[in-house]
Amino acid sequence: MDAPFDISLIITLAVPLFVVLIIAEAVAVRLGARGRYDAQDAAASLAMGLGNRVAGLLTVGIKLGVFLALSQFALFDIPWAWWSLVLCFLAEDLAYYWFHRTAHERRWFWASHVVHHSSQHYNLTTALRQTWTGDLSASFVFWAPLILIGFPVEMVLMFSAFSLVYQFFIHTETIDRLGPLEWVLNTPSHHRVHHATNPKYLDANYAGVLIVWDRLFGTFIQEEERPSYGIISNLGTLNPFRIAFHEWAGIARDLLSARSLREIGGYVFGPPGWSPDGSRKTSAQIKAAWKARRQVGTALEGRRS
Amino acid sequence: MITQADLLILAGSGLAVGLLVLFLALMGFRRNGKLETEAEVIALIQAHEPGVMVGDIGRDRRGNAAGARLGDGRFAVVRAVADGFAVRLFTAAQVRSVALRRRAGTPVAIIRFSDVGFPALTIAFDRADFPPWVEALRHAARSA
Numbered sequence: 001m002d003a004p005f006d007i008s009l010i011i012t013l014a015v016p017l018f019v020v021l022i023i024a025e026a027v028a029v030r031l032g033a034r035g036r037y038d039a040q041d042a043a044a045s046l047a048m049g050l051g052n053r054v055a056g057l058l059t060v061g062i063k064l065g066v067f068l069a070l071s072q073f074a075l076f077d078i079p080w081a082w083w084s085l086v087l088c089f090l091a092e093d094l095a096y097y098w099f100h101r102t103a104h105e106r107r108w109f110w111a112s113h114v115v116h117h118s119s120q121h122y123n124l125t126t127a128l129r130q131t132w133t134g135d136l137s138a139s140f141v142f143w144a145p146l147i148l149i150g151f152p153v154e155m156v157l158m159f160s161a162f163s164l165v166y167q168f169f170i171h172t173e174t175i176d177r178l179g180p181l182e183w184v185l186n187t188p189s190h191h192r193v194h195h196a197t198n199p200k201y202l203d204a205n206y207a208g209v210l211i212v213w214d215r216l217f218g219t220f221i222q223e224e225e226r227p228s229y230g231i232i233s234n235l236g237t238l239n240p241f242r243i244a245f246h247e248w249a250g251i252a253r254d255l256l257s258a259r260s261l262r263e264i265g266g267y268v269f270g271p272p273g274w275s276p277d278g279s280r281k282t283s284a285q286i287k288a289a290w291k292a293r294r295q296v297g298t299a300l301e302g303r304r305s
Numbered sequence: 306m307i308t309q310a311d312l313l314i315l316a317g318s319g320l321a322v323g324l325l326v327l328f329l330a331l332m333g334f335r336r337n338g339k340l341e342t343e344a345e346v347i348a349l350i351q352a353h354e355p356g357v358m359v360g361d362i363g364r365d366r367r368g369n370a371a372g373a374r375l376g377d378g379r380f381a382v383v384r385a386v387a388d389g390f391a392v393r394l395f396t397a398a399q400v401r402s403v404a405l406r407r408r409a410g411t412p413v414a415i416i417r418f419s420d421v422g423f424p425a426l427t428i429a430f431d432r433a434d435f436p437p438w439v440e441a442l443r444h445a446a447r448s449a
Contacts, residue, residue, distance in 0.1 A: 012314055015318060015321070019321050019325060022325060023325070023328065026328070026329055026332055026334065027332075030332055030333070030334075036388075037329060037332075037334040038329075038334050038335070038336070038387040038388040038389075039326055039329040039330040039332075039334045039335045040335065040387040040388075041386075041387040041388070042325070042326060042329050042334070043322075043326040046322040046325060046326065047322065049322075050315070050318055050319060050322055053314075053315060053318060054315060057307050057311055057315075058307070118422075120386070120389045120391075121389075228352075233393065233420075233422075233423075234386070234391040234392065235386070235391060235422040235423065236384050236386055236391040236393070236422065236423040236424060236426070237386070237422060237423065237424050238386065238387060239424070242421055242422055242424065243422070245421065246420065246421040246422030247422075249421040250420065250421065250422075253419060279396075293355075
């Protein structure tokens with residue numbers, strides 16, 4: 001059995017649905033549903049999405065070339081069958097979890113992924129605020145093990161595209177909780193936490209489709225207080241080119257000031273916010289400071305009572 | 306290789322994006338953030354870093370931006386971005402240049418940051434003189 005359809009059409013065919021749902025969400029927000037829209041911010045997000053499609057067309061050859069080369073060394077020749085589809089879905093989602101977690105923990109990958117988090121809004125247009133440099137920075141290496149195991153390249157790309165389409169739906173504030181599905185699936189509530197800059201929410205909920213990976217690897221946080229969206233140092237611009245390249249420019253600037261191999265490594269592959277003198281703060285440090293403040297607050301409350 | 310079909314899809318997507326943005330604007334989602342009071346500036350800076358001391362605030366006369374000196378010697382700026390605000394707390398070393406001008410008697414500061422994600426900020430102050438923090442920032446940026 002071969003790929004059942006042209007997988008390159010998955011995203012293309014989803015675009016009209018995206019447009020209809022964005023209109024529906026905006027109307028709902030105008031009528032009083034929870035959520036926030038701004039035409040300028042949405043324009044920036046949609047421009048990033050369009051640029052992502054252009055960049056994808058120009059750079060997808062890199063990813064395909066690497067995957068096809070790797071497939072020559074595959075351990076198994078896995079066919080298209082119901083059991084391999086189930087396994088590939090799980091494996092792709094696990095690969096996404098580790099890609100996504102690394103994209104937050106290592107500046108090389110964060111430089112591309114930060115684009116997606118750079119809006120202070122959280123609505124369906126935010127889902128389309130995507131990087132232009134993902135393939136160029138070799139983000140696809142996280143899916144390479146699947147090809148080496150022997151899953152067909154098209155099968156991996158198909159589930160990757162399905163995951164992207166699924167994740168569009170969870171970028172919304174208009175849906176609150178989804179009952180028992182919250183245990184298994186990545187939901188709007190879980191993903192709101194992921195996009196939040198509240199210290200307690202930092203470094204959490206990296207899942208693509210299944211939230212079970214976060215529960216398994218200890219990165220799950222339940223939505224409690226209202227999230228505040230964006231990044232630690234929010235951008236002061238809606239210019240798509242500045243949004244796309246600001247972190248890369250930041251890396252280049254830091255490299256010019258680096259004085260040792262350790263500093264070069266830290267600036268490129270350290271956590272975002274790393275600096276040799278500790279003058280900047282990583283998200284882990286911000287979260288630790290928040291926890292310390294909270295403990296002091298709790299201790300003082302205890303003494304008062 | 307990009308095919309003619311790809312270009313057609315891209316053109317269609319571009320048209321859809323344009324119409325979508327127009328629709329959102331017509332729906333009324335086009336409010337610009339405005340800093341009305343100094344208390345608002347303080348609240349935004351303290352939301353960014355709880356407990357930080359904020360003083361010597363200088364606000365743009367149209368409410369587009371504001372700046373202040375912090376208790377620990379750093380500086381802060383707040384700028385309107387779409388319907389919200391972006392806050393930056395920084396040292397003089399993170400500033401590329403500070404230019405001070407007078408336009409029709411109004412003191413105007415143009416602060417250029419080394420961060421590509423935070424373009425040059427122009428503040429036309431709502432007072433007759435430059436607030437002391439701007440002078441201090443210019444001096445510190447020169448010697449940094």
